[in-house]
Amino acid sequence: MGMLGKLFYFKSNGNFKRSKKWEQELNKCIRCGYCYELCPLFKSNNWESDTPRGKLLLIYGMITGEIKPTQEIVEKIFQCFYCKNCSDNCSAGVPITDILTDARADLIEAGFEVEGTIVKIDEDLCSVCGICVPLCKYEALSIDEKDEDNKKIVVDKVECRGCGLCVAACPAGAITQKEGCEVTLPELHEKVKEFIKEDGKKLVVFACNWSMFPGMQLSESPTLVKTPYGIIVSMCSGRVAPELVLNAFDEGAWGVMVAGCPPEECDHDGNYKTRRRLVLLKNVLKELNIDPKRIRLEWFSTGESAKLERTIDDFVKELEKMGPIKKMNVSKVIGG
Amino acid sequence: MKIDIEKLKEIVGENNVSDDIADLYVYGSDASVHHALPTAVVRPKTIEEVQKIMRYANANKIPVVPRGAGSGTSGHTVPIDGGIILDMKQMNRILDIRPEDMLVKVEPGVVDDDLNRALKPLGLFYPPAPASSRIATIGGEIAANASGVRSVKYGATRDYVYGMKVVLANGDLVNLGSNTRVHSSGYQLERLIVGSEGTLGVVVEATMGIRPLPKYRCLAVANFDKLQGAGNAISDIISSGCEPSMLELMDKIGIIAVNKAMDLGLKEVGAIILFEADGNVKEAVDFEIEKMKKICKKHNGKDIKKSYDLAERTKLFSGRKKLFASLSQYKEGIICTDLADDMGVPNSKIAETAEKIHEIAKKNNVIMAVYGHCGSGVIHTKIMLDPKKKSQWKDAEHVIEELYDYIDSVGGVTSAEHGIGLSKAPAWKKARPDMIPVMRKVKQALDPNNILNPHKIMDAPDDWVKATNLRYKVG
Incomplete structure (x- = not known):
């Protein structure tokens, strides 16, 4: 397979090297649904695919090859605020958010562009003051200084928890999140x-x-x-x-x-x-x-x-x- | 299968229809071992929308599977023929609370715990609460005739259904039942809908009875070295005329699992019994508890603790509440599957059945915990196995065959409170062949095109393993 072919293969299927290690944990999920009782994402959207157990099923489907990642599936995987109400309530002991993080990393590596609950920076409004960078406890924000004349804030889409602290703190109003999850x-x-x-x-x-x-x-x-x-x-x-x-x-x-x-x-x-x-x-x-x-x-x-x-x-x-x-x-x- | 998505969007709006694989894949599954893809998911908000969807589906012979919380254990909402999943969770309004009539009117998507939260300040409650009451919807509970930990005193969902509005397969709306606790006005069709698993109509409104909250609740726990002793104590408590408001069993496997999952530090004895009494007179509650304590002691029950305090009671009960999911943590490499999960047996057979379950499990290389609302004859178990091994599914098949033959031989029932769906259908059909032609006639009369949750219960395939894809990757 040539380079282009490899890239195409990667994008359409992903290799899920991180997520695959969770197969046994995913089997433990008995789909009782106790995870979604406290899920804010489910509360706002009310689709089964927004529930933690729904997301786990999508990940399971992708790593076992039953379904291929689509943009819609990827969006679902990237919608989570990491409140961990789900994993705290899972008596089957499934580390839901850890699995989600690995799936995110795999999907980013496979080349997917995604919004989810991740913050985005409007570069026209951002003055790169950097207030947001130390604010983020998860180190999801950093200043890209590669181009001295064109510094910018970059978001690590795997690490961003969507808490929105930076959104409230940005003096220029340059940081936003996609609407639809009832938090903007x-x-x-x-x-x-x-x-x-x-x-x-x-x-x-x-x-x-x-x-x-x-x-x-x-x-x-x-x-x-x-x-x-x-x-x-x-x-x-x-x-x-x-x-x-x-x-x-x-x-x-x-x-x-x-x-x-x-x-x-x-x-x-x-x-x-x-x-x-x-x-x-x-x-x-x-x-x-x-x-x-x-x-x-x-x-x-x-x-x-x-x-x-x-x-x-x-x-x-x-x-x-x-x-x-x-x-x-x-x-x-x-x-x- | 061809479905006019645009037509469905016209009925319920753009945002309430999906044929995206992200939705189809997850709606193809519930808490059972089954998985099958629907063709579309539709979320109605009004009775009129449900009627329009049914008219469209009936005219085009498209299967429609109504769905509540998706917590069913036997594949009731797994769309074996594809078609439309009717997600009823959007219809979740409590329409009326009438303390003066001791009833509530609710839409089917109302969550059991939400209803009880609304009733509590009024000193009332809706009793049938299954263990999954935090997510289970009233519509789903009606479809399965759900019951729960308090069924020993308060009965099952069927005992609280006064009336309901149902949309039939052809889209017609019928008003069944009454606003009274009893009625004798024609066929009790509202009761026919109870336990019908979405095969006869779509419940769009339910009138349910409620009860006053008791002033006192006292919960006690007794340890038993042997499972048999615990089982006999339960049978004895019931046949001695005690009136527990809860009488639960949990075997050693269950105890170990919840200890691992929740770090509860429970003594890992042969079995535990949880028993509760409630009422408005403390002396009467005490009297019941003491009577049950005596019986436990007679059967070598020990370390008996009791409490009236809510926090303490919640703690004592927490292990039982989360037992089902905790079983997946019992042993590395094996997981809990929802199979053979809710047999009902006569009161005198509790101990014998509990021991038989362990015996059958051991013989067939799987692990099975025994627990449940044994006071009302409900014995829960789960088959715990390695889902990747093909041989383990064969083991599960053998377990199911042997176990249900035994249950039938002692005069028990295939399902006490979860329903038949797909995975229990072969055993149920074997046990009740006389019911099948009658049920088919009822189905034919109400749903001549066989569009409402087709191929379930009496029409489900004879091989549960091959009925759909298993939701586990085997091999």
């Missing part, structure tokens, strides 16, 4: 709008997926049970950008709570950034004549659903005493 700022803003439209919703809670999502399963009420709050899974609390909070007030929220992992427990060190960001934001609120007590940052460890419920109840009571924010008609600046 416009999508989160849209969710806030939907919540506030509902009768009686006063409080918007941005909940970290890592610490709070599993606990939330125990406390979040589905349809029919009306609550004065709405919980939005924003992935890491570090990606709750200030404009998201201000938008919530602008849409009519009486208060905003950001629920993150306690210090030292955050997988991404995003909670420290949130803390600093919210201190600054409270000062901005004062300028806008909004009581800074309308924003709360609270820490929760995994499974602290009772604490979450208590804290939300307390905050709702306090907000009910404060009442709604009075809108200032002329300048559209919020006040109250």
